[in-house]
Amino acid sequence: MKLVPESLNEMDFERGQDPKEALGLGVRLQIKKDLEAAGIDPKDVEILDDLVILNKRGFREKELLPIQMKYMPKKKANFIKALRHDKIKPELAVEDALDAGIPPKEIEVLIKEFGKFKEGYQDIDHKTPAAIHLTKLTRTPEKKEEDEENNIYAFIGWNGKIPVMVNGKKYYEDGLETEAIIKIDKFDISSLHDISGMKLRARYSGHGANVYTITLPKEIMDEDRYEEIPDHLREIFDKYKQRI
Numbered sequence: 001m002k003l004v005p006e007s008l009n010e011m012d013f014e015r016g017q018d019p020k021e022a023l024g025l026g027v028r029l030q031i032k033k034d035l036e037a038a039g040i041d042p043k044d045v046e047i048l049d050d051l052v053i054l055n056k057r058g059f060r061e062k063e064l065l066p067i068q069m070k071y072m073p074k075k076k077a078n079f080i081k082a083l084r085h086d087k088i089k090p091e092l093a094v095e096d097a098l099d100a101g102i103p104p105k106e107i108e109v110l111i112k113e114f115g116k117f118k119e120g121y122q123d124i125d126h127k128t129p130a131a132i133h134l135t136k137l138t139r140t141p142e143k144k145e146e147d148e149e150n151n152i153y154a155f156i157g158w159n160g161k162i163p164v165m166v167n168g169k170k171y172y173e174d175g176l177e178t179e180a181i182i183k184i185d186k187f188d189i190s191s192l193h194d195i196s197g198m199k200l201r202a203r204y205s206g207h208g209a210n211v212y213t214i215t216l217p218k219e220i221m222d223e224d225r226y227e228e229i230p231d232h233l234r235e236i237f238d239k240y241k242q243r244i
Contacts, residue, residue, distance in 0.1 A: 027051060031071055038063045052076060052106075054113055061117060075100045079107070080114045083126055090115070090130035094137065104138045129189050136187040147186075150215050151222060154195050155181040156202045157241065158209035176238055181226040184213070195244065212241040 031053065032042040044057040045064070051071040055064055069077050079102060082093035097107050111134065115127025139147070160177035179201075184191035195211060202209040214237060221233070229237050 027071065031067065034067050034070070035064075038067060040064060040067075048109075050076075052109070052113075054109075075102060076106075076110060079110060083111070083115060083130060084117060084124075086119070090126040091133040093126075094130050094133050098137060104134060107134055128192075132187055132189065132192075149217060151218055152184050152186060152213055152215050153181050153221065153226075154184045154191075154198060154211065154213045154244075155179060156198050156205065156209050157212050158205065158207050160207070175234065176229065176241075178229055181229065183224045199244075210243050212243055214241045216240075 028047060028051075031047060031051070035042045035045065040063060046054040046056055048054065050073055052073075053064070053068045053071065055068075069080065072080075075097075079093060079097040079100070082088050082096060083090055085093070094107065094111075097110075098104070102110075108131070111127055111130045115130050116123070116125050118124070156179040157176050158178075159174065161174065179198075182194065184194060186192075198211045202211050216233075216236070221230075
């Protein structure tokens with residue numbers, strides 16, 4: 001008596017089903033069994049071709065993470081361990097992952113899935129610095145050159161009255177007023193925190209202020225801070241500022 005089929009021809013299986021699963025074999029079937037044992041419906045996760053498991057429903061990590069780590073490729077598991085290590089900078093983990101040959105797009109997926117997590121009662125965000133550093137390291141030569149030739153400035157701006165001198169008399173006309181204009185580094189997490197602080201101040205400013213950035217060649221503006229818009233650049237600011 002045969003207890004198991006000897007070939008796929010002896011079995012019926014649903015369209016789209018993995019033939020190995022139909023035979024009761026294969027890693028994917030074991031993953032599904034592990035998920036079900038943990039109380040997770042396999043339909044609520046996505047299993048990528050290399051067996052990286054993505055959480056589609058926001059399960060608590062303690063149920064899903066051990067299964068995710070068990071089946072993913074070793075070099076990706078090593079990256080996740082480094083990314084979440086409290087003594088390893090996320091930026092260094094990203095560099096090591098690139099050196100290990102993990103494609104940038106796949107690193108991006110892993111950062112999104114595993115970069116933000118809970119440790120005890122504390123929320124840890126390694127996702128943001130890791131993602132920023134990955135973007136910096138994977139720029140095209142053209143984009144890198146563009147970044148090196150230009151500065152980005154951020155400022156709080158609002159429609160106000162700008163003093164204008166005409167024949168020795170001061171008049172006021174409608175125009176863009178600003179707080180200090182600060183050079184930022186889009187690859188520096190502290191600069192992004194500065195922008196978050198600006199947004200908070202703008203929200204409670206009381207005169208409809210917003211936060212803007214402007215990108216200018218270094219030969220035009222290169223100081224770290226300006227207290228106001230240089231008069232000869234006012235039209236450029238009005239035209240090219242971008243609200244964020």
